[in-house]
Amino acid sequence: MKVLHYLNPFFSQLGGEEKTNMAPMRIEGAVGPGRLFNSLLKEGQIVATVVCGDNYYAENMDKAREEVLTLIRKESPDIFIAGPAFNAGRYGIACGDLSHAVMRELGIPAVTGLYMENPAVDLYRRELYIVSTGRSAAGMRKDAVKMAAVTDKLLRGEEVGLPEEEGLIPMGKRVNIFCKEKAAARAVSMLIAKLKGEEIKSETPIPVYDIITPAPPVKDLSSATIALLTTGGIVPEGNPDHLPAATAKFYKKYSIEKLSRLESGQFESVHAGYDPVYANINPNRVAPLDILRIKEQKGEIKKLYPYLVTTTGNSTSVADATRMGKEIAKELLAAGVDAAIMTST
Amino acid sequence: MGIPTAHVATVTPISKSVGAVRIVGAVAIPYPVGQPNETKEKEEILRENIIEKALSALTS
Numbered sequence: 545m546k547v548l549h550y551l552n553p554f555f556s557q558l559g560g561e562e563k564t565n566m567a568p569m570r571i572e573g574a575v576g577p578g579r580l581f582n583s584l585l586k587e588g589q590i591v592a593t594v595v596c597g598d599n600y601y602a603e604n605m606d607k608a609r610e611e612v613l614t615l616i617r618k619e620s621p622d623i624f625i626a627g628p629a630f631n632a633g634r635y636g637i638a639c640g641d642l643s644h645a646v647m648r649e650l651g652i653p654a655v656t657g658l659y660m661e662n663p664a665v666d667l668y669r670r671e672l673y674i675v676s677t678g679r680s681a682a683g684m685r686k687d688a689v690k691m692a693a694v695t696d697k698l699l700r701g702e703e704v705g706l707p708e709e710e711g712l713i714p715m716g717k718r719v720n721i722f723c724k725e726k727a728a729a730r731a732v733s734m735l736i737a738k739l740k741g742e743e744i745k746s747e748t749p750i751p752v753y754d755i756i757t758p759a760p761p762v763k764d765l766s767s768a769t770i771a772l773l774t775t776g777g778i779v780p781e782g783n784p785d786h787l788p789a790a791t792a793k794f795y796k797k798y799s800i801e802k803l804s805r806l807e808s809g810q811f812e813s814v815h816a817g818y819d820p821v822y823a824n825i826n827p828n829r830v831a832p833l834d835i836l837r838i839k840e841q842k843g844e845i846k847k848l849y850p851y852l853v854t855t856t857g858n859s860t861s862v863a864d865a866t867r868m869g870k871e872i873a874k875e876l877l878a879a880g881v882d883a884a885i886m887t888s889t
Numbered sequence: 890m891g892i893p894t895a896h897v898a899t900v901t902p903i904s905k906s907v908g909a910v911r912i913v914g915a916v917a918i919p920y921p922v923g924q925p926n927e928t929k930e931k932e933e934i935l936r937e938n939i940i941e942k943a944l945s946a947l948t949s
Contacts, residue, residue: 564918599919602899633903634918663902755908756908759892759894760893761893761949770944770947818918820919825925829920829922829925830920832940844944873891876892883893883894885895886895886896887898887922888915889919
């Protein structure tokens with residue numbers, strides 16, 4: 545049976561971040577993790593690999609999806625494997641979106657692999673077989689074994705087991721199973737176990753939704769103090785505080801009080817998740833101080849908060865990002881800031 | 890209570906998935922508020938346009 549594999553340029557060994565705008569292309573046979581899949585798969589083999597740059601995909605999703613689908617259709621595969629993309633956000637979105645599209649448009653099954661905190665998980669988990677992987681490629685072999693096992697089952701037309709048996713991220717579907725004991729007996733046993741302080745496992749876990757109540761809007765911009773925030777890794781030239789290029793756990797504040805714009809040579813990007821050339825030529829393309837300063841001079845906003853708040857949003861964990869967001873909000877509120885504009889790359 | 894924030898981002902599904910509500914579509918990942926492929930004049934108009942959208946999102 546024919547397996548079609550999707551990878552980004554990094555995992556297909558075509559290049560790193562400089563290939564991130566690469567248009568989709570086809571490679572004969574298996575490359576990178578595809579070779580590992582071919583050694584593990586019993587029911588099929590990867591016949592071709594389609595590679596596309598992560599930024600190319602994320603920035604023009606409709607166009608990129610059609611182009612990749614065109615390449616995939618030519619192979620008429622029996623199944624589609626994407627990634628695994630681990631904790632890579634843009635790559636994860638491409639894997640999730642394509643798997644979904646392939647299932648819908650080609651009517652074949654798809655399997656991908658993502659780290660639980662990858663933003664693509666929440667977007668695609670309801671529809672897709674997503675193997676729960678580690679954060680990075682360090683656990684590639686272990687994760688590939690799980691992905692290959694699910695792929696083989698789907699190729700044999702077998703039923704895929706429960707998420708915990710297969711190592712999948714739960715889709716949130718309820719399935720009927722036969723139990724020896726009646727529901728009432730199971731419920732009482734569970735209650736007794738709970739009263740004894742033993743560990744219990746719900747049969748229908750209630751999904752946890754993180755609902756964010758929007759802050760009330762600003763009534764009048766001309767009397768508002770606005771803060772400029774970025775996750776684009778813009779720092780003073782030389783990066784004096786060693787803001788990390790990825791997985792940042794802190795943010796920094798830099799005074800922009802006396803500046804009308806961020807000059808090239810005085811500010812730079814340290815973000816390792818995008819090509820920094822355009823930001824280094826003109827850092828205002830990421831942190832638009834120049835325009836906000838004009839808005840302040842014209843009186844459209846009352847005042848710009850005198851600091852640029854910056855971090856690197858590259859493979860940052862949701863937990864760290866949430867903590868930093870709360871810390872930043874606290875500082876801004878204490879300083880009398882009314883609203884913020886945050887740019888992300 | 891937090892602080893109203895306009896999120897200027899290119900990959901807007903990510904903003905949505907983490908619960909952002911005031912989202913403004915940006916130009917591209919390496920230059921959310923820029924367009925190096927355009928003339929300087931056109932780039933400045935585009936940039937101001939994005940910031941105006943962000944400011945207006947803060948009031949709604």
